Amino acid sequence: MTGHERSYDLLFRDVDIIDGTGGKIRRGDVGVIDDRIVAIGDLSTTGARREITGNGLALAPGFIDVHTHDDALALNGNPMEPKLTQGVTTVIVGNCGISLSPLKPGSPLPPPLNIIGDSDDYRFPTFRKYVEALETRPPALNVAPMVGHSTLRVAVMDRLDRPATSSEIAAMEILLQEALDSGAIGLSTGLYYPPAREAPPGEVLALLMRLAPSGAVYTTHMRNEDDFLEESLRESFETAKAANVPLIISHHKCMGRRNHGLSHRTLKMFDEVRKTQEVGLDAYPYTAGSSALLPEMVEQCERVLITWSTPHPEHNGRDLAQVAKEWDCSITDAIDRLLPAGAVYFHMAEDDVRRIVSYPHTMIGSDGLPRGARPHPRLWGTFPRVLGRYARDLKLMSIERAVHKMTALAAETFRLSDRGRIAEGHFADLVLFDPKSVIDTATYEAPETRAAGIRMVVVNGTVLLEDGKIHKLRPGKVIRRAATT
Structure with a gap:
């Protein structure tokens, strides 16, 4: 293409375009007007309000962190520095069965509900109230919210150490439907954790049946990721299949020394089940x-x-x-x-982590916990670590394939329209980085450390990060699933 009839707001010239599809890098220009990508190719005859020259840098779609616990971090116009500085432009919240809503203020917060906030953060009796809070004071980044099964249980049950009764399931269904109607993109479970451990497959299935007509997805922190890992995978596959909903296995891993090496078998299970079901998975690059x-x-x-x-x-x-x-x-x-x-x-083996992260269908999710004085370094380093260590240095995958895992694959799996690719008409969520120097620097001893090599981050056409400086702007949007009629 040769240009656009209108001058661009933002124009990247002579950049190495990694478009998110997994296709080969190509040199070219990318033009942005307002919040959209409008032109790609040779745009040398057209001007722009602002131009950025590539100089050997790569331009990719903004990274989508598919597994976060940023539910509270995203509130009150937060710049979300840990994610922004590693090139993330969209976060999916409400994972592991934990969401800030719907829960009445003053409700008990059994662990792990307390990993995303305290009682002051759980102030949204309806999902719509949470979405409205995000829209009233938008964060820097885009937020795609899910509703958590454990939160639903806490909202309707007097005791969590038992299966829900039929009336309690009905009450959860009402809350779930309200969340879906308010734009929740899916339901998550945390069956490993005490608040949902006693929920039988039938209870989960009853809720999943609500998802099927809506097009929402189902993500799960499975019942077990160690000695009963394979059994838990089968349960997850069977429950999702019975409800006819897309399934995502959260942070796939093999916990405990006895189970190191089990990924050889579990990934074969994914290969087999994907022949008849829509099943995805995510992982983070740490042991x-x-x-x-x-x-x-x-x-x-x-x-x-x-x-x-x-x-x-x-x-x-x-x-x-x-x-x-x-x-x-x-x-x-x-x-x-x-x-x-x-x-x-x-509790994991590096060989399993490498095998899972490089598996073609694995998305990347940080699972970072922004609450706490000394968080896991994955909060600040996940995406540059995959690009720098696992793709560039260890050569477990191409840089194009690594970007695909973080962008188009994530957008397609979670059904986020017009995101995850550098394509005309898509939202201008973009990250400019140096493939030669991009790397995580956060460690367990010094976890709150910015990654290297991320030069510029653009969210919905607005430059938020450049040369290490964060602009105090809030262009993030709530990515809702369209309500059913």
Whole structure:
């Protein structure tokens, strides 16, 4: 193409275009007017209000973080620095069965609901109220919200250590439908965690039946990711198939030394089930996970770090075993004294992580927890780590394929229209980066550290980050699923 009849608001000249489809890099120009990409190709005859020259830099669609817990971080016009500085332009919230709504203020917050906020953050009795809060004071980035099954359970049940009754399921269905009508893009479950552990497949299926007519997706932190990993995958596949809904397995992993290497078999399971079902998965590029501090998770791990503790903040960032030794008590007693708290859990093998991250159908999700004094470094480093370490340095995939996982694959799987590709008519969510230097710098010792190599980030046509400087603007949008009629 040769140009556009109107001068562009933003024009990237002579950049290496990685368009998100997985296709080969091509050199060219990209023109933006308002919040859309309007032209791609040789635009040398047309001017622009602002021009950026490539100089060996790559231009990609803004990265989509498919697995976040940014529900509270996104409120009140937050610049969302941990995500923005690694090239993320869209976050999907409401994962692992946990969402800020619908829940009446003052409701109990059993772990892990407390990983995304405290009682002041849970102030939205309807999903619509949460969406309206995001729209009233938009964040810097786009937010695509899901509704959490555990939040629904807390909202309607007096006890969580049992299956829901038929009347409680009916009450959850009403809340779920309100969320879908308010634009929720899907339902998530966290069947591993105590608030939903006693929910049988039939309870989940009843809620999933509400999704089928709406086009919403189902994501799950499965019932088990260690000794019963394969059984949990089968349960997830079967439940989603019975409801005829698209399924996404969250942060696929093989926990515990006994299960290291199991990804050889689990990925074959994905290959097989994808022949007859719509099934996706996401992963993060680290051998440690993070969540609330839970005794059953500690048992799986070779090492545990405290990320935050309400009664003992002096131990934030410290090794749990060392704290127990100083207190001259058992690990179990130390956990009791630290609660409520959060932790980083070292329980995976690098070979499994590499195998899962490079699997063609795996999306990238940080699973970062913005709450806490010493968060897991994945909050700040996930996407540059995949690009720099796993694609460029280890050559587990091409840079084009890595970008595809973070962009078009994510947009297609979660049904986010007009995003995830550099294409005419798509929203101008863009990231300009240096393929030679892009890398994560966040560590477990210094987790809140910006990535290197991200030169510019554009959200809906607005430049938000350039040369390390964040502009205090809020162009983010709530990405809603269209309400059913």
